[in-house]
Amino acid sequence: MTLRQIEPKQRGFLIVNSHPDGAAQSVHRMWDQIPARTDGTSPVVLLLGHSAGYGLATLLTGLRQHGIRGVGVAFEGAETERRTATAGWYRTAATDALARNAGHDFVFVNTDAFSTAGKEQVLALLEERYGKIDYLIYSLAAPRRTDPATGTVYHSVIKPLGGPYEAPALDFSGDTPKVGQVTLEAASEEERHATEQVMGGADWRLWVEALAGRGLLADGFTTVALTYIGSELTAPIYRQGTIGAAKEDLERTAGHLDTELGDAGRAFTAVAGAAVTQASSAIPSIALYTAFLRTVLGDGFRTTAEQAGELWEQLTGAAPLVRDEQGRIRLDRWELDDAVQDRVRALWADPEAGLERARGGADWFMQQIRELYGWGVDGGVDYERPAETTVEWPTLDV
Template identity: 75%
Template sequence: MSLRQIDPKQRGFLIVNSHPTGSAATVERMWERIPARTDGSGPVVLLLGHSAGYGLATLLTGLRQHGIRGVGVAYEGAETERRTATAGWYRTAAAARLADEAGNDFAFVNTDAFSEQGKAEVLDLVEKRFGKVDHLIYSLAAPRRTDPVTGTVHHSVIKPLGRPYQAPALDFSDGTAKVTSLHLEPATEEETEATVQVMGGADWQLWVKALAGRSLLADRFTTAALTYIGSELTAPVYRQGTIGAAKQHLENTAGELNDTVLVGSQRAFTAVAGAAVTQASSAIPSIALYTAFLHTVLGDGFRTTAQQAEDLWDQLTGATALVTDEQGRIRLDGWELDPKVQDQVRELWADPHAGLARSAEGATWFMAQLRELYGWGLDGVDYDQPDETTIAWPEPQHSNHPYASPTT
């Protein structure tokens, strides 16, 4: 037991400490907003990057609506003397409790998914407890990756390609929303390649090959890697920048998997999600201001990560028809890229200072959403009281679930 009085230690978009009860509340509230419609044991799923953003939404929606079983993988930090555990650690504990209460046999592993040791640990568990995998969801976001073959540590960067990037950005450094100007120099070839190695499809391909090597791919196996395209307004720093190069590699990898590793009815896709407030997206220059403007335009029409995950699962499981674009990508972002919506966002972007004055609610909403990612600012949570910060990671090796394998 470790009761602590916690404060967020926030500077701009950077928040250090997480609130355990608040982090759990974010999971519980997302869970309650997902319509329940499952009646028993569902497909076996390996979910890489389950603890935040779209990965968390995909986990909770899969559990709540399709009764998924399987393994979630994340790489989260435990509590130290100076800091709480990461929000993803506390969210995982809450998700595990909800899965258990719902009767879902789902295990959670805290390991470096990029490493050979991590892959072996996870696949040993999958093979022993679940057998063949029906769906692999790849939703990893990390600043660096160690190549398991060469040992080279690659660090990703967020930079434009070919020319400098100058654009407006949302600034909360003094606690009040304002527009600032952002300038980024173009990436070098080495920085671009390193970003592709971290955020592209190399690791996704290794996971699929590892599953295939152990004969763990179900006959109708599908794998989907989450990606993003976004607006032309942010394209110079995103889709046309280093991240875009990585996302293109991810999409190319889907084609390579379909042409080589996967056979018959087994398929690989990328799934293009829409904009969202996530820990990863908040670090991308100009995305915060763009997202605030987008929310101002859409209001309640801004689709949550869970709503988009619901669309993804319905297509992957066959509950609805699988619809792809000309590049074979599953598209979940039509609501964002609707021309009428983009015209209104473009109008705000043209004069960002005046746009922010019209989008005060959108900026406030963005910061509130960001704080909630770390468990802060939720109604019903008493932040004036000490909170229990020592929360155990859910033990992955044992299960009392009604659908657990007899070999567990």
């Protein structure tokens, strides 16, 4: 046991330590907010990137409403002498306890999903414990990836393409949020390519091929990769930038995989709406846009769990697939509604005045960031007392 008195070590959006009880409580809160029901199917699922954001929401919703079985994969850091474990580590332990108490057979692997060794570990576990899988959900987000074939290490960058980017951004460096400016130079072709290799469809394809090579695709197999489009306001740094190039590669990969699977299965991307995640908080201007969006929508801002519930309904056939002309499942229409975007544009047109009207949205955004690391979570967490920071990664025993 390691009891520590811990406080958040925060610089802007970056928090380098996590609160185990707060991280666990955030999982319990989402679990309780998901209506419990079951369709009696209990499909076998491999979920890559289960420990945060849309991956966590998809996992918890799948457990609560569809009784999914299978394997979750994440790459989380254990506790050290200087730091707590990552929030995703603590969230995984809490998720495992909830799943076990509810009688679900779902296990968790902490490994680099990009690596050949990581794939072999997971494939062997699936083969031994579950057999063929019904769903592969791809929700990985990482700053770098090593190509297993060449050993090349690719680093993703957040940059515009074709020219520099200058736009307003939310600055949390002082006592109260304020509007600053961000300026980024255009990415090189090498940086664009590297970002595609990290965040595009290359690794997703390797997973599908590896599963198929081991005979682990069930009849009617479905795979879906989670993606984002967003507003025209953030397009220069997102959809029209290096990240957007990677997302377009992901979408092209979906089309190729869908064709190659033929009658044996199907492949989609699912376009989710805006969310506060560790990955999204690193993208310039996204915080300000999200604060404005929250101000416009209030409680109409759809949670990740609500969107995950909609995704599962469509994947399982309980609701019709809602797809666009490119074949993408669309979960983001609530965000991109014309009336909603018009009101966000009005705030964006004069961002300093807009922020005065959107103080609540900015405070909400920062609170969401803190909760990602287990800080400021409602529900009886006593942050004044020492916390047990040594938490074991879930074992494979049931």
